Amino acid sequence: MRNIPVNLQGHKLMVTEAPALKMFENDKGVQEVATDRNGVQQFIVSLFAKRKAQPGEFAGKGEEIKVTLTADPGEDFEEGTYIELIDATVSYWERNGRSGLSFRANGMTPLGAKASAAA
Known part of the structure; x- marks a missing residue:
């Protein structure tokens, strides 16, 4: 299954590595910029995701995730910035005996900012 919409509104997302x-x-062992099928450059951001605790609950542990962004998020996302993802999806992958989840979003906005089509 590919590109399953994911709702992360119940989580705090903090930038741990800038986009x-x-x-x-x-x-040939040469580093290249990743692009989508249309040749548009992709971006990557590392986030720490932790569930928001309800009153009287323990939030539990969080996890670092890497999210591929389909558009340039801009310069305003330094380490420690809390954000919201725009149109986040998750896909399961399996390759060479390994497997996992890959996260993707159309952009991100600082927490509390009004979302745009592509941040």
Whole structure:
């Protein structure tokens, strides 16, 4: 299953590594910028995701996740910034005996800011 919408509103999302161009190593061992099918550059951001505790509840542990962004998020997302993701999705992947979840979003906004189509 691919691109399953995911609701992260019950979680606090904090930037742990500022957004940067997503890179990959090609067959020749050279670093290249990752692009989508249309040639649009992709970005990557590392976030710490932790469930928001309700009164009287324990929030539990959080987890660091990497999110691929389909648009340049801009410069205003330093380490420690709390954010909201725009149109977040998750996909399951399996390759070479490994598997996991990959997160993707159309952008992100600082927490409390009004969301735009592509931040």
